[in-house]
Amino acid sequence: MKIKSVLSALTLATVATAAQAQTASVEITNLTQGIYFTPLLVSAHVGEFHLFETGSAASPELQMMAEGGDISGLVAAATAMGAANVENPAAGLLAPGTSTNIEALDTGSNGFLSITAMLLPTNDGFVGLDAWKIPTEPGSYTLYLNAYDAGTEANNELLVEGSGAPFVAGIPANPGANGGVGGIGITAEEVNQQVHIHRGNIGDTDPDAGSSDLDARIHRWLNPVAKVVVTVQ
Numbered sequence: 086m087k088i089k090s091v092l093s094a095l096t097l098a099t100v101a102t103a104a105q106a107q108t109a110s111v112e113i114t115n116l117t118q119g120i121y122f123t124p125l126l127v128s129a130h131v132g133e134f135h136l137f138e139t140g141s142a143a144s145p146e147l148q149m150m151a152e153g154g155d156i157s158g159l160v161a162a163a164t165a166m167g168a169a170n171v172e173n174p175a176a177g178l179l180a181p182g183t184s185t186n187i188e189a190l191d192t193g194s195n196g197f198l199s200i201t202a203m204l205l206p207t208n209d210g211f212v213g214l215d216a217w218k219i220p221t222e223p224g225s226y227t228l229y230l231n232a233y234d235a236g237t238e239a240n241n242e243l244l245v246e247g248s249g250a251p252f253v254a255g256i257p258a259n260p261g262a263n264g265g266v267g268g269i270g271i272t273a274e275e276v277n278q279q280v281h282i283h284r285g286n287i288g289d290t291d292p293d294a295g296s297s298d299l300d301a302r303i304h305r306w307l308n309p310v311a312k313v314v315v316t317v318q
Contacts, residue, residue: 114184114312119303121260122179123154123203129192130168136199143235151235153249154203206259209235229309232283241270242297265292
């Protein structure tokens with residue numbers, strides 16, 4: 086009876102492990118009019134791990150990504166936790182209105198999915214999915230993602246060369262090359278220094294002065310900023 090009980094327990098454990106091992110395709114679409122996503126990180130991981138958490142201070146790794154688009158720190162942190170990562174599936178920036186697709190993400194025993202990338206042009210804005218539980222039932226699941234503010238930098242909305250480095254204020258790049266110059270800055274401080282929903286770019290319509298270097302007719306957005314379709318196989 087004891088041997089039979091042990092064998093039954095081992096069988097159940099094997100079935101449970103197999104049930105957790107899944108393959109999923111992930112399609113990500115940029116829903117904005119004029120915002121670009123920097124190289125994306127798509128990560129399947131354990132439930133105890135988070136790339137970011139709303140209402141909490143940003144980690145140094147999140148700050149690197151949110152201010153400069155550098156996902157290497159988040160990749161290293163996720164890998165150390167046994168995550169299955171896909172880096173930069175779009176092979177560069179994901180332009181407004183375009184999509185990228187991961188055909189087969191082998192999640193292994195990781196049951197949660199997270200996605201993130203910096204939004205350009207912003208100071209420290211990013212698109213994010215935090216530890217979404219991957220369904221065990223095969224099928225197609227549609228998610229809509231919000232834009233978040235890392236809370237690590239004031240949203241001055243000024244284009245400043247070299248500002249992608251942490252603690253250097255400014256927007257590091259405007260891929261659409263459709264902004265202005267000479268802005269005096271929207272704000273010089275960030276009141277909410279926790280990760281929170283981004284208020285969106287404010288911008289203005291003065292290409293040579295004004296308060297912002299961003300164009301209010303192009304660079305504003307309303308949530309959600311991304312659509313994700315996860316197909317569990």
